Amino acid sequence: MKMHNANHAPSVERALDVIGLLAGSENPMSLAEILAKLSIPRQSLIRILNTLCDRGVVERTGQRGFYRLGMKLLYFGDRLQDKIKLRSIGRPLMRDLAEKTRKTVELSTLDRDQLILIEQVEGSEGIRLYSRVGSAYPYFHAVAAGKIYLADMTPEKRHKALAAIGLPPVTEHTITDPDVLEEEIRRIQEKGYAFEDQELRAGVRRLVAPIYDHANRLAGCVGVAATIFSLEMDQQEDLAAQVIETAKRISHGMGRSR
Amino acid sequence: MKMHNANHAPSVERALDVIGLLAGSENPMSLAEILAKLSIPRQSLIRILNTLCDRGVVERTGQRGFYRLGMKLLYFGDRLQDKIKLRSIGRPLMRDLAEKTRKTVELSTLDRDQLILIEQVEGSEGIRLYSRVGSAYPYFHAVAAGKIYLADMTPEKRHKALAAIGLPPVTEHTITDPDVLEEEIRRIQEKGYAFEDQELRAGVRRLVAPIYDHANRLAGCVGVAATIFSLEMDQQEDLAAQVIETAKRISHGMGRSR
């Protein structure tokens, strides 16, 4: 937990800590469990929980003293999604792509220097989803969408960003050699899409294309995620054409001229 | 805003007021706008906003002094959805139903005496969604899912609930006569599904069936929503069979024996 911060509301900080803890827990948590994880005095914690429960952001389970996330968060999350233009434009087109390819379609965008997954549509392959809506991808270099963003930067900016983080290996397939990454980025710029071959997660491949807005700025990325069994290397070119077409349609909806 | 409440955290109350206000606004709001709507001293509001912004729950737009909901709410909402068993079981089956019927499929459940929409799958008719995920339906008697819950109550409990609220008209089609509603409930109990004929919203029909859990308790409802043009009266029986089948499959996943 952070140090005292000027111009903050400490009680609100604590409330967000509680929500974050419950969000990360698979099961409802008891008061004692929450106390053990967060350094909040017991009575203060109870007051915060009372407040969050009365507002539906946290809910008490049938069992006394147990708490879980509340339905109000569904409402907030849904209202937020409706406000994101990229998502409302992209969603029907993603559904078309999911039907055609039968793969999971992902939409992501950069938000405060983080690459966030903002929507997913499952294809009829019924493959379990790979990442969670709202979560941030780690490490640009290991994610197809991240590589799109890297390819969109000037070389100076890119080198600076990569020098700050380095190229840590996520899986044994992750690109850790700067020269290999530069070659990859050149290929992306040339072909207009990025391919991720088990670099973020073993057994998972992604093929992703960039979306531009009315001012020709990179607004986000759309692509498909699948297992190595359902996305084989020789399908790449065909699939790329479909993904790029979807990205162009979304770009058009964002106001980009063709 | 509520009066001072013992064993609450007032700052957290205020923070939730801010989030709720931004959730209900179509556009980002300025500090002055928020100040005009909520009776929070300016300095206190700024501290709360600083805290929420640093945590990603609220975000500053490019324009100085403007605020909107932040992406962290996507994450929280998504984590909550994954925790709702009814949703994770129902979602793939809802998608099947949406493909077959081409209509919007809705999943709802009772949460703290409110009927909450917890998931929606759009059908390829591409009809604009009728209600928002996370939001509560008003008035049980005007909603197909609400009528399912009314039909599941003992007559005593139902009369008590309806006496407390009455049968206010929502549209000109809403049932406002207790005897008509009782007849409707008898039909629901007999046929195993509820039909909503423009009772909540003009031009909208719904057909909804109940989902039961391992203890044979009513766990939720699944159904389709459509316009009166795409859901005509003579389709009712055929569609009901499909909806009831989906509800039974979800019930089976919830542990109900057949």
Next chain:
DNA sequence: TTCTTAGAATCATATATGATATTTTAACAT
């Protein structure tokens, strides 16, 4: 039934709050 702990009540005080002053910033006018 007993025991444990969540949850409420109480009260002194620590600190968060709110009022006020100052600084910063961006929008707008020239």
Next chain:
DNA sequence: ATGTTAAAATATCATATATGATTCTAAGAA
């Protein structure tokens, strides 16, 4: 391009109130 202005954002400080420690009560698990 420069200057002005309004309002966001920060800093300061006295004090109001929220907090935290402690005690008591209620509820539920074993």
